[in-house]
Amino acid sequence: xxxxxxxxxxxxxxxxxxxxxxxxxxxxxxxxxxxxxxxxxxxxxxxxxxxxxxxxxxxxxxxxxxxxxxxxxxxxxxxxxxxxxxxxxxxxxxxxxxxxxxxxxxxxxxxxxxxxxxxxxxxxxxxxxxx
Numbered sequence: 001x002x003x004x005x006x007x008x009x010x011x012x013x014x015x016x017x018x019x020x021x022x023x024x025x026x027x028x029x030x031x032x033x034x035x036x037x038x039x040x041x042x043x044x045x046x047x048x049x050x051x052x053x054x055x056x057x058x059x060x061x062x063x064x065x066x067x068x069x070x071x072x073x074x075x076x077x078x079x080x081x082x083x084x085x086x087x088x089x090x091x092x093x094x095x096x097x098x099x100x101x102x103x104x105x106x107x108x109x110x111x112x113x114x115x116x117x118x119x120x121x122x123x124x125x126x127x128x129x130x131x
Contacts, residue, residue, distance in 0.1 A: 002031055002032055002033045003027075003032045003033070003126040003127070004032065004033045004034075004035075004121070004122075004124060004125040004126055004127075005023070005024070005027040005032050005033070005034045005035075005125060005126065005127045005128075005129070006034075006035055006037070006118070006121055006122035006125035006127070006128045006129070007020055007023060007024055007034065007035070007036045007037070007128075007129045007130070007131070008036075008037050008039065008042070008118075008128075008129070008130040008131070009036055009037065009038045009039070009042035009045055009131055010039050010040045010041065010042045010130065010131070011040075011041050011042055011131055012040075012041035012042055012043065012044030012045055012050070012054075013041075013054060013055075013057060014054035014055060014056055014057065014075070015057060015060075016042070016045065016131050017045045017051070017054055017075045017078070018072075018075070018078075019131045020036060020042075020045060020131050021045075021075065021078035021079060021081075021082055022078070023129060024036055024082050024087045025078060025081050025082050025085065025087070027127070028082065028085035028086070028087050029085065032126075032127075033088075034082075034085075034087045034088065035087070035088040035089075035090060035118065035121040035122070036082075036087060036088070036089055036090065037090045037092060037115075037117075037118035037122075038089065038090065038091050038092060038110075039092035039094075039095050040092070040095055042092075042131075043091060043092065043095055043096065043099070043101060043106070045075070046079070046089055046091060046106050046107050046110055047101075047105060047106055047107075048105060048106060048107055049105075051075055051076060051079060051107065052075070052076055054075055079107060083109050088111070088121070089107075089109065089110040089111065090110070090111050090112070090113045090117055090118055090121075091103070091106055091110050091111070091112045091113075092113075092114065092115070093112050093113060093114045094114060094115070096112065
């Protein structure tokens with residue numbers, strides 16, 4: 001039986017995106033079943049426009065050169081890789097409703113669900129992480 005990894009993405013910055021998608025992709029690449037629950041600012045990571053415009057945190061600009069030298073994939077590339085490996089993306093319905101975000105504003109291929117949807121997956125997860 002495959003192991004399960006449940007990830008909560010509640011922050012929406014560039015470093016948060018790298019943490020979420022790197023862990024998700026590593027788990028999926030090792031045949032683990034992965035679901036990410038995007039809530040609050042974490043919805044920015046799967047927003048069609050927001051995910052392409054994540055800024056380097058102030059004072060951390062030196063990372064950009066290191067990322068380029070190390071051939072670190074962009075966030076859109078990491079998202080595509082995750083989707084190709086069937087990582088499940090769940091957008092938080094409550095947060096979407098509270099912020100007036102429609103599913104059409106988010107990247108294709110996500111599902112919309114509430115905490116119960118995520119908890120159904122996470123209840124028997126082997127690893128649960130929050131970023």
